[in-house]
Amino acid sequence: MSIENVSRRKFIKQSGLAVGGLWLGIALPNVVMAKLGLASEAAFNPNAYIHIATNGDTLIYCGRCEMGQGISTALPAAVADELEADWTRVSVKQGDGNEALYGPQATGGSASIRVMYIPMREAGAVAKAMLIAAAAKKWQVSAQDCYADSHFVINRNDNSKLSYGELASLAADMPVPENIKLKEKADFKYIGKDLARHNQGDIVNGKLTYGVDTKMPGLKYAAVVHCPVFEGKLKSLDKTAALAMDGVEAVVEIPRMEVPFGSIGGVGVVADNTWTAQQAIKKLVIEWDLGPNKTYDSKAYKLQLVKNVESPAQKAAERGDIEQAFANAKHKVSATYTGGHLSHSPMEPNASVVWVQDNSCEVWAATQSPADIQKVLAQYLDRDPKDILVHVTMAGGAFGRKFKCDYVQEAAALSKAVNAPVQLTWSREEDTRTGYYHSINAQHIEAAIDEDGNVSGWLHRAAFMPIASLFDDQVERAPAANLGDIFNHPFGIENIRTETGEAKRHTRIGWYRAVYAIFYGFAFGTFADEIANKVGKDTLTLLNNIYDNNNDPKQETQVRRSKGALALAAEKSKWFSRDKLPKNQGIGIAVHYSFESYVAMAVLVEVNGDDIKVLEVDCAVDCGQVLNVDSATAQMEGAVVMATALSLRTEIVFREGAVVNSNFHNYPVLRIDEMPTVRAHFIDNGDKPTGLGEPGLGPFPAALSNAVFAASGKRYRDLPFKPSTI
Amino acid sequence: MAQTVTINGKSYEINVDGAMPLLWFLRDKLELTGTKFGCGMAVCGACTVHLDGQATRSCVIPVSAVAGKKITTIEGLAENDDHPLQKAWLNNKVPQCGYCQAGQIMNAASFLAKNSSPTPEEIDTAMQGNICRCGTYQRIKIAISEAALELGKEV
8 A cells, every 4th residue: 555645746737636735646555456467567556536625625536436336435435534524525526547547447346345445544544644744733733732523633732723724735745654543443433334425416406427428519429230149240231221311420330349348340320419320220221241159049058058067067176075975975966057148237328428539539438447448449549548538427337337348439430430529329229139248157066965964065067158258269168267156165065076067158248247146146045945955954054054064264254254144134034933924925045255245135035826026135244344334235225126137037038149138128127116125234343344236146046046945835946037038 | 480398497499300209309409418318118217207297208209299398307306406305315315326316206206296195005106117227216115205295294
């Protein structure tokens, strides 16, 4: 961690930032940066900035991208807490895409809090120390005679006060202190409290600007249609009718850019408004050469994946003696679990404005990774990434989709063609049909149970199109590392073998909120319930047995915290009174460890015939110190909503190479009438904080499957439970 | 003579192809971007505005069909952004990404104007056409009930 006083640095002026007062830059230690694969040559790359103006207004820049997860409130609140700032004087600004200024900005993997919590607090503490030093100097007293409170430094001797604004410029001349003491948990003012999102006022009055909302003089509007099949290309195009429309300016072929985050290839229309562009798209007469994936059929493929995991596959990892365990087993349990493709479908479709000029390229985009925009556009335009200026807007949801900047590259292609700023907004249909999908998947597990009812052996085969296939078309199965979450699962089964089955790519695969934790959580949590049933124990007892049998000292923490979450979910729900539930109701429980957080869920359902209604969900969460309880609770509510839809019915279906779904009528995400009561319970252990954007999705599908089984005796092993009929 | 439409109390000439949906007239011509594009086929509710007080999906209604009528968008719902629903939304910290919330609030406002003491089931039915992908439904329900109480006091 390093913190630098940059108040007098040139780039502050050059960046057009406010001059004067105290500016601090906060940088992660190079060792952390290296771990993230983001080490840079420059000596000082701040990840965040604090500015205290001479009137006391305090601005905290957040380099991480905001998409509704609340990071642009949580991190600045951590700064403000250590700074002893008055939160009403603090405003938050989204940093532009600029790794030289902010360091790593790629926002995913539930990593922002995990990585940035301590550096942000330290920055606040440093700023506070410098303000105190400035006041001490002014009063000619020692720093120990002063303390900070709510935007003032106070002199203990006579209770005189100086405001942060009065001190800001003087503080800029103070040395940056080296040994900083952070506050004790008991003294937190904002951390762990329920601060409202800094931008919610602008949300409820419609003033907040998203990626689709950028306006500027001379702006032109665009729509796009893509080749419906991955790796296909344009064969012929008749644009006469489209060009004849009033307001249509250009029809532009956009060839596939063969980099992972480049355009899949299509045709764009530029017009004087979005609607006209969308209408003109419909008038294009296009013939596609559908290419090598034109026979891809996801239902047939899923069946093939099942075959691939129900027979020996390529070994990924092994420990102990699994053959011996199965030879000595009293019972054997086996099951196969599957899951379909998913589309992120954030409410804001992909959209950005790009203006390519001879000497500049400026981007306004909802994105999770401004650096990738810089990289891809630099490659596309043959320029230096530093010359691509990316303004990061609020994202109207993202869920992993907006990590990939194909839509920005397409806007760049259109801007270049018409020599003007272009706003490209994808239609919902294009968003649904030509995205980066969650992997279709199959897993087969066999467990050996010894005579004492303990799980003694575990064979786990998985086959899914891995993310790696997006980057390398030669990848034919998930790399062994992708099965690490199976091998290193806190169950810690003594004798285990993991195998990876063939799964050649036929579409673009991309990170989807929680990624592999969706299907790993489903398989582990459901299979545990099936074992419990087989050996005649209840699931909570069985899970505790498995964890208690894990003697690996390296997993002691994971075992303890997994059990802790499970116990809390059971206690807060109707788990212990489940015998008294009505006959058609059932409760299921599961726990999953992912992204360094632990979430257990107890799901209460009512089953009437084929109809499954989720009634209540109790989420027990151990993510260490919670930064914002309200916002963390919102993440659990959101995870349950998304997971309910993907468990029950949402699935992207491919036929003849193309996605059949098109919009929300046939990709039916959850609606309000199906909203269960969600309660979130936090284990307040003060451990280092970890993220919550994704971990809620891991345990839910299993807990739901287990609940339905308890209520009806019917076992669902396929996600979604009710396959799409389109 | 060109037709006009009144939007948030101001009169605008309809100077575009009458078939253009109101949504794009608002967003691309008037630059009132609070009303959002979500699906383009009236199945998600992000584009909800009031047409003579009635919640309407602006992505499918042609601008010619609103000539001579009164449109209210989220920007014009309350002069000081203090509609009981807006206050209840803030109080319950409803938004996550916030993209769908203008549509949710506009739909709820039109609903509460007709039913000032709704049951939870009535809220479900009324709000079923508005999708929130972040999953804020639980809070939306609470906020609507809270705003209904507040509105009841005002009467």
